[in-house]
Structures are given as structure tokens and as C-alpha cells.
Amino acid sequence: MQGVLRLVWFLSVFLLSSSLVVMLAIAEDNAASNAPASTPPAPPKPQPVIVEETIHGHKIADPFRWLEDGDSAASQQFVRDELAYTRSRLDPLPGRDTIHARLTELLGVGVLSTPQVAGNYYFYLRREGQVNQPVLYVRKGLNGTDRALVDPNTLVADGTVSLDWFFPSHDGKYLACGTSPSGSEISTLHIIETESGKPLPDVIERTRAANVAWMPDNSGFYYTRYPKPGEVPAGQEMYNRHVFYHALGSDPAKDPLIFGEGRDAQDWPNLKLSDDGKWLVIQVQQGWTREELFLKNTSNDSAPVRLTTGKEFLYTSDVFGGDIYIKTNEDAPRYRVFKAPLSSPGRDHWKEIIPEGKAVLSNADIVGGKIFAHYQQDATSRLKLFSTEGKFLHDIPLPGIGNLEDLTRSYLLGGQHESPEAFFVYQSFVQPMTAYRYDLKTSKVSLFAGVKAPVDPSAYEVKQVFYNSKDGTRVPMFIVHKKGLALNGHNPVLLTGYGGFNVINSPVFLRAYYLWLEHGGVYALANLRGGAEYGEQWHRAGMLDKKQNVFDDFIAAGEYLIAEKYTDKDHLAIQGGSNGGLLMGAALTQRPDLFRAVICQVPLLDMLRYQNFQIARLWIPEYGSSDDPKQFEWLYAYSPYHHVKPGTLYPSVLFMTADSDTRVDPMHAKKMAALLQNEAANGPERPILLRIEPKAGHGAGKPISKLVEENTDIYSFLFWQLGVK
Secondary structure, rough: OOOHHHHHHHOOOOHHHHHHHHHHHHHHHHHHHHOOOOOOOOOOOOOOOOOOEEOOOOOEEEHHHHHOOOOOOOHHHHHHHHHHHHHHHHHHOOHHHHHHHHHHHOOOOEEEOOOEEEEEEEEEEEOOOOOOOOOEEEEEEEOOOEEEEEOOHHHOOOEEEEEEEEEOOOOOOOEEEEEEEEOOOOOEEEEEOOOOOOOEEEOOOOOOOOEEEEOOOOEEEEEEEEEEOOOOOOOOOOOEEEEEEOOOOOOOHHOOEEEEOOOOOOOOEEEEOOOHHHEEEEEEEEEOOOOOOOOEEEEOOOEEEEEOOOOOOEEEEEEEEEEEEEEOOOOOOOOOOEEEEEEOOOHHEEEEEEEOOOOOEEEEEEEEHHHHHEEEEEEEEEEEEEOOOEEEEEEEEEOOOOOOOOOOOOOEEEEOOOOOOEEEEEEEEOOEEEEEEEEOOOOOOEEEEEEOOOOHHHEEEEEEEEEEOOOOOOOEEEEEEEEOOOOOOOEEEEEEEEOOOOOOOOOOOOHHHHHHHOOOOEEEEOOOOOOOOOOOHHHHHOOOOOOHHHHOOOOOOOHHHOOOOOOOOOOEEEEEOOOOHHHHHHHHHOOOOOOEEEEEEOOOOOOOOOOOOOHHHHHHOOOHOOOOHHHHHHHHHHHHHHOOOOOOOOOEEEEEEEEOOOOOOHHHHHHHHHHHHHOOOOOOOEEEEEEEOOOOOOOOOOOOHHHEEEEEEEEHHHHHOOOOO
């Protein structure tokens, strides 16, 4: 394995000469000036129109409520004014052309999904070079030739249609996949015949993030979809995800409803089907702390049987042989595995086979009649093999300190219950995504597919440190920089984090961030509470009324980096998106003195009204809702939009959002940018900028061309604000 890894690394060394040329060119451009024109244009001054309301006894003034209507003439004029101002500040910055050229190289580094096995076929996504969207390849036989089966780049010229998900049938004869335009993620389901590549007439709309479970004889499949406009009250089309069955060749409009009728509109069901097609497992997610399991016998019309006890725990399951296997944090915050016979699947018959350990059990997948257990230890991956009775067999070696995560940003083990091989994708801060094959007969790991990267990983140092948060909690943080970096207290540092929704932030290959590292920058990733790094207790310590812990952890990370002489407050930048965008908003309003620049992407910022837009009601179990008097109090205590103080000197901020975002409404970034532009004491050297990307969404499906332009703006802005040469 180490030999394979070194080979992947050394193949990229010859590309370093071109990287050095680009670095020298940027340095030359920046030597002349590291600031924009001496007489910059004045920022927009959006006109406040105050809306006052009393919520649970508190008088709340909202000066930019009018920006919530993105279709109004005033709102659209605001966007035009903001974009013109942003371009006037970013476009003249020195070094943009060479930054753009280097980012084109770096973002051209390939990405992979975990190979999925179906019969004699291997399916996986791959994108390399300047191809806008990942292409779905199929390989017939392990030593066969890869063939492009679904190439979304051929659908529209600008590369804004993406392949969202795919599910091959058990034997690989057919493939169900979903595509959507402009990053909207509102997928349309298509069926492709694998051998010929021809589409079938079966097309199903409204299949966002669909789950598909094929019958073993390819006669049809179970799937999830959302209602069409008019089928539910207005505003409910983003919810009410239900389970249906589609017989291949039939009219989708007549597909029978299997599950979901009469349940909470925010329920999120997913599916698994036994190899014989007899048992359908329905896993219903209810927020990020509660799931329910149902088991349906597909051979009759009986209703699904509930397996779980109604407690607030998480459950995932698989059916193998005559048993159901259940991974859960029920009375085990770091998770354990149970087994029960399908003939008696009730809770009283569950038998623990893998007990809770010191590390967090992220996944337990059955391939080749064995259980592959993926553990997270201090936010890095470990892979262990167990028998189906829970006997530990051995560790599966990984290349280093990294993470099992593919381009879908989730851990997926490739392989079938009966197949003699399993697949996984590994990456780290210094190794790009690499797909490996594990042979169950020989217990050997071999390379399935890799990508080249125009960087020398041996030039960089990765360390993990631990620091104390405000309340004394010990928090881990990864730090990456060039070897031999002098800790002079003035290095440019880019700190990021997330802290929410049970998400683990593990080492991944940072394609664009290498531009930062090459110029002496330090990258820091803090593993904040609210994630899953140490199990459910770590998650719950950063949600609902304890959300302030996340912000305290992040602020303490910045203070640690200054105290340890990595940087100072004039050279510390922060970046985060989505829930991490909320983190950015809280950090800049709570400690404006600590940071010099902020990249705030697709953020949640008005936490009193967030639940009224897009799919945000799904997040109430994580944040709470201002509709509830008690929950209002803790949301109001940190809501960034409500904590902008007039006359305060804030860090320079680049707000980034997209007009097709169906997760976090663009109104958050618009309102916050307008408020800061009106209230902050910032001068032209610390601008508040708003960037709105057309024909893009929350981030999924964004074409490489847009990623290059977006990151050119980010690093031009950061280089300017932190004085990077």
C-alpha cells in the first residue's frame, strides 16, 4: 500500500516546474501593489425600510425585510448594484490572472466516487481536468475498459446540468440516475440500459436526493419523491417526501404510494431492499437526532412494521440472509451494532454483536458476508473487519492519516453482499481521492483508480493539535503548512470549521487551498462541537440551546493560533459555508476584533426567520424555531443579523450566495450585506462585498468553470486583505 501511495505522489513531481512559474508570476504582480486603486468607488447604501414586530415580548426591527422578495424590482436593482460594486473592487486586484491560471490547474485535479458493484459491472463517477461535471463511468469486468455511461456535460453548453445520484440494479442491467439544472438539486429520474447506454421512456420528476431500491428481477423499483405543485398546499412541495413503487414501463403518475401518507411532512424516508426482494427496510430520518425503522414484507399488502421504540436515537440497517443488522447510538453515543432474525425483528429480539468502543462507529456495511466497520478516531478514519456474528477479524490498512470520503462527501463502501471484493475512496490533506479495492480472499488492498495532482505533498506538514474552549472542553484542530514554516506571529492563516448536523470534518485533499499553502499560508480546520467527531454527545453539545458552544470553540481556535505565534489578528481570515456560514456570521459579530477577513458562503444569518424559507423547516430539530418562546430566546441571543452594532469596525467580508439555492435562501446574505454596509464603521480598505452566482445552487453540481471563477475571487480578496505576496 505504501508503495502504491508513493507512486501516486511521485508521478506528480514533474509538474512542479509549471507551478513555480505561476508562483513567481503572482509574486511579481503583487510586488507592485497589494491594494486596489487609490480612489475606490463608494459602496452601495441600500435604503432601509424598517419593519417592526413584537415576538414573545421582544420588539424586533428588521430594516431589510424587503430583500426577502427576490423577484421584486427593488431587490433585483439591489443585486445589480451590489454585483457592480463587488466587481469594481475585485477585478482590479493585482495577480488575478496568475491566480486564475494556478486555480485552473489545481481545481482540475480529479475527483472520484466509490465504485459500486452490480453483477459484473463497476459504476463510479470521475471528473478530471476542465470537464465541468463528473461523468458516470461503467467498467465491465474488473480488468475491463471504462466507458462513459452518463455524461451530463453533453446536455447543456455551460455545464450547469449535474448528475445528482445513481443506483444500478442488482445485476447492473439498468441504472437509475437523477439530473438537475443550475445546482437546484430538484432531480429528474431517468433509467439507462447499461449495455447499450440507451434511455428507457420511464422519467419521474421531483426526485430530489432520491433513494432507489431495485427488485432483483429488474421488474421495478421502490423510490422516494416529492409532490408536484398543486398536490399539496402551496409551500409544501419541498417537504412530504414519500415512498412509491414503479413497475418498469408503467405510467409514473399511477405509481402506488407505499409509505408516508399521514406522517409528519418533515419526515425523510430512505430505503433498502433484501437481495431476494422480500423485505423492504424504511429508515425515516426526523432531524439529526432521531430515526425510526420500519420493515415491510413486499410479498403481501401488509403495512410496514415499526421496529424501533420511539426513543430519540439514530438507526441504520441492512438485511442479509435471514437477519436484519442495525447500527445505532441507542444508549451508546459512539454507536454499536445489533442483529435480529427477520422472523422476529422486534426490539426484544435484538442481540448486540459489536459493542460501543472508544472510537465513533460511522458505518457498518456488509460486503462478501463480512461487516466492514468504519470508525472515526480523533476525526480520522479506521477500517476494521468483523464476522456477521461480531467477531473482530483484523484491521484493514489505510495509506495514512486521512478519511474515507468520496466526491459525494459521504462514506460509501462499494460491493454486494455476496461479492468477494469491496471498494472505498481514501483521501487526506496530502493525497487526492484514490479508489482502492479490498480482496476478501487475500485480505490485500490494491489500487482501482487514482488521479494526479500538480503538487508535491512532501513539501507540506500536517499536524493535529488540541486546545481548550471557553468552558475547558478539549477541541481538536488540524493545521497544514509548508515544512519549515517560521512561527513569527504574522503568518497568513485561513481558519475554517462547521460544527453542526452530526457532520465530521476529517482530512480531505484541499485542491484550491494549495494556492494558499504555496504562498506561505497556513490552513487550520477546527473540529467543533455540533459535529460527530466524538459521537452523539459531541453533536448535542453544539445544537439547540447549546449552539453557542460551537461559536466559543471556533473563537478559541483563533485565539490559540495567535497565542501559539502562527498569526495575529491582522493576518487571520476565516471561511465557512451553509451552517459554517452561520458560524462565520456569529464569529464576526461576536468577535469583530479577532479576524481581518471573512469568507461567508451560502449562509444562514437571520435565525428568527430562517425556518420560513426553502427547506429550512427540516433544520428546526437542530436549531429550534423562533415560533417557540423558549427557542426564540437562544436563537435571538446569537442570530448574526440581529447583532450588528452601528459604528463597529468589522472584518472585511465577502458574502457569497447563489440564485438557485434551494437549501439556504439567498436573502440571508443579501440582508446581512446591506445591514453591514449601512451600519459598520468600515472604510474602503475593509469593504463589505456581496457576490451572487447565477445558475448555481448551494454548491452541489457547480461546474468547474464556476468554481475557478469563484475561487479566483476568494483568493484575490484574501491576498489583498492579508497582504499575501
